[in-house]
Amino acid sequence: MHYILMDLEWNQPLSHLSAQYRRYGKQLMFDIIQIGAVKLDQNMRMLGSFNQFVQPGLYRKLHPRISRITGILQEDLYTAPGFEDAFRRFMAWCGDDFALITWGCDDSTVFTQNLNYYLNDETQMPPVYDLQRLFGAQTGSGSNRAGLSNAMKHYGISFSAEHPFHCAVDDAYYTALVMQRMQEPEKVLEYRQTPKELVPVKKTKDxxxxxxxxxxxxxxxxxxxxxxxxxxxxxxxxxxxxxxxxxxxxxxxxxxxxxxxxxxxxxxxxxxxxxxxxxxxxxxxxxxxxxxxxxxxxxxxxxxxxxxxxxxxx
Ligand SMILES: [Zn+2]
Structure with missing residues (x-):
């Protein structure tokens, strides 16, 4: 089995008053714009990486804040495939036998929402496991949610300029480095995530x-x-x-x-x-x-x- 460390970047609506957000915000709060991942084998050897820009289908104009944080430009997305195509490419790269792992649960929450919005419900979200919780359990920080940079510090992993933070594939790379240094990293499989509801479920007359x-x-x-x-x-x-x-x-x-x-x-x-x-x-x-x-x-x-x-x- 392979371990796939995944990280995503997503766009947000320019305004919560925008027509798209008011119409569809309940179903899709964020549009994924980059899927990054690194593959490890069972011995924690790095086998390769995956980096895919995704053209946002709903919030098409890149929010300036997102562009600033991620370094992604509007033109990076022009020729990118839409979510459905990007998701299929990603799954093909993941292979047949893999466990999807993220740092914290935000990524799987946003991923699930995009999947439901763009592919409807015929495609199931593969299970996702949370390395942050295993780190918390192993270092005694318990339920405190440590940032990825804290975990890197803990293992003496230094930041390198070729791998800037907030680029999906580089964040996935750092997560992989952290996983490589953990004892019994396979225990991550005990920390399956349940994606959170991004929007509180309101009871309506419908x-x-x-x-x-x-x-x-x-x-x-x-x-x-x-x-x-x-x-x-x-x-x-x-x-x-x-x-x-x-x-x-x-x-x-x-x-x-x-x-x-x-x-x-x-x-x-x-x-x-x-x-x-x-x-x-x-x-x-x-x-x-x-x-x-x-x-x-x-x-x-x-x-x-x-x-x-x-x-x-x-
Ligand atoms: Zn009726």
Whole structure:
């Protein structure tokens, strides 16, 4: 297995009042503009590096602050591929057997959001592990989040001008140097990250959550509340034509259509009630996108997803 140390740079909207941000900011807060990575083998030998500019698809104009910090210029991005293409190139470079590692959890959070925004939900984010937490555990700094430069100081790694900070591939390079010097670096695999929600999930009238009386998803799936969910807007009873398929970590999703409100996502996942009991939760939310083509594609995709799942379940 290879260890891939990854670092990203991202652009931010010029203004939070901009039309793009107001329309899409909930789904995408930052646009990735550079993916940098270094590959180590199991003996911590450096095998190579990956450096890819990414053309931002939403916040296209580079924020002056980002340009200043990263040294990236607008013209660096003109000929760069978009996120989807860049992501596929990156995955191809990563190979078949790898663990993705970052310093801290911001990168995986932004990465996940870009993935969901640009590739929709058919592509899963590979698991990401946090070297910063292993460093914290090994040096006794515990949950204090040490900066990468502190970790470098700790191991006597000096900064070199050929590898400037805040260039994705160089930050990944320094992270690799830190990992090389750690004892039992493979223990990083004990620190899997859960990407944070970048935007607090607001309950709107377009979304509704209920506790079901089940304690396992498998028993809940065939129940009436799962098979006949309600439209979160008008409460009308709906059906789930394709059924449920695993969607992302621990969440099962089905699609439903309200004749008045359109495409609804119905999610089942394990949660806790207020008194701490574990219960299956049902969350129905109105899709933000409702164009005919989108809804049709979504249903086709879902039929395939459910079929693929049934095949593996046999
Ligand atoms: Zn409705």
């Amino acid at each position: 979304e509704q959550s209920d506790d079901l009386r089940f304690t396992s998803i498998m028993t809940a799936i065939n129940s009436k509340p799962a098979q006949q969910p309600n439209c979160p807007v008008c409460g009308k009873k709906l059906t789930v034509p394709e059924g449920y398929a695993p969607f992302r970590d621990g969440v099962w999703r089905a699609l439903a259509d309200c004749p008045d409100h359109g495409l609804i996502f119905v999610d089942l996942f394990l949660g806790k009630t207020l008194d701490g009991k574990s219960r299956v939760k049902r969350r129905a939310s109105l899709s933000e996108q409702q164009s005919k083509a989108y809804v049709k594609t979504k249903h086709l995709q879902w039929a395939q997803k459910v079929a693929a799942f049934k095949e593996t379940a046999v």
